[in-house]
Amino acid sequence: METQAVENRKVIVFQLNHEEYAVSVEQVGSIERIQPITRVPQTADFVKGVINLRGVVIPVIDLRIRFGLEEIEHTDTTRIIIFYLDDMEVGLIVDVANDVVDIPENIIEPPPEVVGTVHVDYIEGVAKLGDRLLILLDLQKVLTTDEIEHLKKVEG
Amino acid sequence: MDTTQYLDVFIDESTEHLDILYNQLLLLEKNPQEKSVIEEIFRAAHTMKGMSATMGFDDLASLTHNLENVLDDIRNDKITVHTHIIDVLFAAVDHLNSMVEDLANGGDGKRDIQQILVQLEEITSGSLSPSTSTIESQADPVADASDLSLDEFELAILDESEEQGYTNYEISVTIREDCLLKSVRVYMVFEALEKFGEVIKSDPPVNDLEEEKFDQSFVVLLVSKHEAKEISDQIKNISEIEDVTVKEFSLANYRTKQQIELDNEQSNQDTNNQVQTKSAPAPRKMIRVNIDRLDALMNLFEELIIDRGKLEQIASEFNHDELKETVEHMQRISTDMQNVILNMRMVPISQVFNRFPSMIRQIARDLNKNIQLEIIGAETELDRTVIDEIGDPLVHLLRNAADHGIEMPEERKKKGKAEVGTIKLQAYHSGNFIFIEIEDDGAGINKEAVINKAIRNDIITADEAETLSEQQIYDLLMHSGFSTTDKVSDLSGRGVGLDVVKNTIETLGGSITIESEPGVGSKFSIQLPLTLSIISVLLVQLQKEIYAIPLSSIIETLKIPKSDIIEMHNNKVLDYRGKVVPLVFLDKVFSVPDHDEERDQVSVVIVQRGNQIAGLVVDSFIGQQEIVIKSLGNYLRDIPAISGATILGDGKVALIIDANALIHS
Numbered sequence: 104m105e106t107q108a109v110e111n112r113k114v115i116v117f118q119l120n121h122e123e124y125a126v127s128v129e130q131v132g133s134i135e136r137i138q139p140i141t142r143v144p145q146t147a148d149f150v151k152g153v154i155n156l157r158g159v160v161i162p163v164i165d166l167r168i169r170f171g172l173e174e175i176e177h178t179d180t181t182r183i184i185i186f187y188l189d190d191m192e193v194g195l196i197v198d199v200a201n202d203v204v205d206i207p208e209n210i211i212e213p214p215p216e217v218v219g220t221v222h223v224d225y226i227e228g229v230a231k232l233g234d235r236l237l238i239l240l241d242l243q244k245v246l247t248t249d250e251i252e253h254l255k256k257v258e259g
Numbered sequence: 260m261d262t263t264q265y266l267d268v269f270i271d272e273s274t275e276h277l278d279i280l281y282n283q284l285l286l287l288e289k290n291p292q293e294k295s296v297i298e299e300i301f302r303a304a305h306t307m308k309g310m311s312a313t314m315g316f317d318d319l320a321s322l323t324h325n326l327e328n329v330l331d332d333i334r335n336d337k338i339t340v341h342t343h344i345i346d347v348l349f350a351a352v353d354h355l356n357s358m359v360e361d362l363a364n365g366g367d368g369k370r371d372i373q374q375i376l377v378q379l380e381e382i383t384s385g386s387l388s389p390s391t392s393t394i395e396s397q398a399d400p401v402a403d404a405s406d407l408s409l410d411e412f413e414l415a416i417l418d419e420s421e422e423q424g425y426t427n428y429e430i431s432v433t434i435r436e437d438c439l440l441k442s443v444r445v446y447m448v449f450e451a452l453e454k455f456g457e458v459i460k461s462d463p464p465v466n467d468l469e470e471e472k473f474d475q476s477f478v479v480l481l482v483s484k485h486e487a488k489e490i491s492d493q494i495k496n497i498s499e500i501e502d503v504t505v506k507e508f509s510l511a512n513y514r515t516k517q518q519i520e521l522d523n524e525q526s527n528q529d530t531n532n533q534v535q536t537k538s539a540p541a542p543r544k545m546i547r548v549n550i551d552r553l554d555a556l557m558n559l560f561e562e563l564i565i566d567r568g569k570l571e572q573i574a575s576e577f578n579h580d581e582l583k584e585t586v587e588h589m590q591r592i593s594t595d596m597q598n599v600i601l602n603m604r605m606v607p608i609s610q611v612f613n614r615f616p617s618m619i620r621q622i623a624r625d626l627n628k629n630i631q632l633e634i635i636g637a638e639t640e641l642d643r644t645v646i647d648e649i650g651d652p653l654v655h656l657l658r659n660a661a662d663h664g665i666e667m668p669e670e671r672k673k674k675g676k677a678e679v680g681t682i683k684l685q686a687y688h689s690g691n692f693i694f695i696e697i698e699d700d701g702a703g704i705n706k707e708a709v710i711n712k713a714i715r716n717d718i719i720t721a722d723e724a725e726t727l728s729e730q731q732i733y734d735l736l737m738h739s740g741f742s743t744t745d746k747v748s749d750l751s752g753r754g755v756g757l758d759v760v761k762n763t764i765e766t767l768g769g770s771i772t773i774e775s776e777p778g779v780g781s782k783f784s785i786q787l788p789l790t791l792s793i794i795s796v797l798l799v800q801l802q803k804e805i806y807a808i809p810l811s812s813i814i815e816t817l818k819i820p821k822s823d824i825i826e827m828h829n830n831k832v833l834d835y836r837g838k839v840v841p842l843v844f845l846d847k848v849f850s851v852p853d854h855d856e857e858r859d860q861v862s863v864v865i866v867q868r869g870n871q872i873a874g875l876v877v878d879s880f881i882g883q884q885e886i887v888i889k890s891l892g893n894y895l896r897d898i899p900a901i902s903g904a905t906i907l908g909d910g911k912v913a914l915i916i917d918a919n920a921l922i923h924s
Binding site: 141143144146150152159160190191193 | 562565804848849850851852889890891892893894895898899900901904906910911912913914
């Protein structure tokens, strides 16, 4: 049992390639089923395009491509999670949107440094919750580094 | 200042304030000690004073001013409220009411208010016997009051300074007859005076004084906290000054004198006025609406347009006559409705332009340049959203013109130009666009300097520089990381460059072009769409994807046999009415998946930007439609050749093509 004094972080958990990722629930707007996406030309490859979410046009990113995973066909469980970040609205395509869990702050560990691998700065930490290993994402970094890359692509 | 356009608003607001005055005065009569009531009355009177002074309704302004004085004294417990005071206050408000009514009926708002003014003044001066002092207080000042003529702005300043405990001085300076360089003495006098306070007015005007266009003496109005003696001593110290008189300038006396002159004038013109009053049109009735409500209305209307698109689609599928007719009728109505809504949001650009003359005057003074600003088309109407955004870019461009464009007077003289530089600010409608031009007759843009700077800042290479067209060179000015002034002036060289201006304008869906001729001047032209949210487009198909091309940039659509396409130097071009037009294959530009087999027929949309033309090759035309422009959001900014998105009748998103960008490339 965790002690009462420990702060909990409420996160939404989703799956990509059988791994579980977590993002703070405060940033989540809604979870949508997959729907027609309009391709936007001359953007980074992980930007799948834009969708019409109740009258608002929202860009959608395929997290699989963003994380360098293999792109798969969308299935019944594929979801678009809409996130609100500062002044941006972005949808992320994930394999499965699982559940909302509380993670005690004190079990969050920094991302393990593995020698010889590329350092990714968008992983904020990892948390072991029972037999689940949750990877906490820093969404801002997932998106902002994109922007730099995206700009480079456009300009170069 | 031409204030007729604000008359409706003025009358509207004044009526509101009069209502407040009447209601609160009634309350005050019942609760003479109630401070909040007095505050309320005071605020209403104060606002009315400011408004009427701005509008040039002098009688209204002076009456409200006196009213305000009384209220101020009540507020500060200098006077206790009793029935007589309330009576006078009511009488004053009655006068105000009649004047506003007169204005609303097309009159000039002038009225004999001498008696009520005196009554109000008596309250403040503490004397309550109306008959005795009237004549004395009137007779004396008139003879004494100055001959200066002041406009309402200057009067407002003097009012303000009196309230803040400054003294207004009228200073007459006489220069010795044998003085050789009168302008130098004038300069020294002004310099001395500016140490004491602020010079509000001089007669003759400063320019004439500097050019020695005066006899021997001149009069200056000074606002200062210093003693009269101190000031006159200081000026007497300047050599070749014959005589100085410093006396206090009484605003009340001045007003009385003006009033009497006006009365005389008026009685002469009375018959004339009568006729005019009748013929002048009464202002329209109007209400003021919060812009948020208009935005809400617009948003709802946008939703309606999207549904209309859906209905159009259904109607064309079902082929049901009555349904078709109804949908067509709905189309016409909603087009009218759209015009009405958009018109409600239109505001004259004078709102933005009005603050520029004083700004330019200030800049010119700071830079020691002679600049005159010419404004044309201030009545041109623009969408409210654009008005809010366009101010800063225009300020920047005007400062640029004044700072970098217009040369120093000596330099202009040397070049054989008029010493006074002119900046022309012009706004006009044309088609679906508004054009705003800022033109100066200054030095023009030094292309060499621009190129060198661009190379130094690694924006282009020396090789690239060779091939640049004139327009491309000017475009460099608006490249981020480019700022032309080597010395950083505190005006325009403060980090924000023309790129910010360009970005703002492009966010508004507009574009900016630069023309310039060395030694003759430069012209910055801004083109802005009339409306921001709904436009007519041609929907086109590229494989399975649908794109929208704004009708405003389309000249014509063509279906041509493939054999008409000419290969020229590795580029595909088209002979369009005797002109060679480059073709842009949109499926290639947008790398549309599933490249289709080549067809015999090619669909081409001829688009234009300025005097350049290009042909956009698409798979097929779908049709014309009104669409609501949606932003792609902050995450996807600056997508090449895409200016936004829209939602189609079937709920899918279609991208809007920025034809301008395609012609450019």
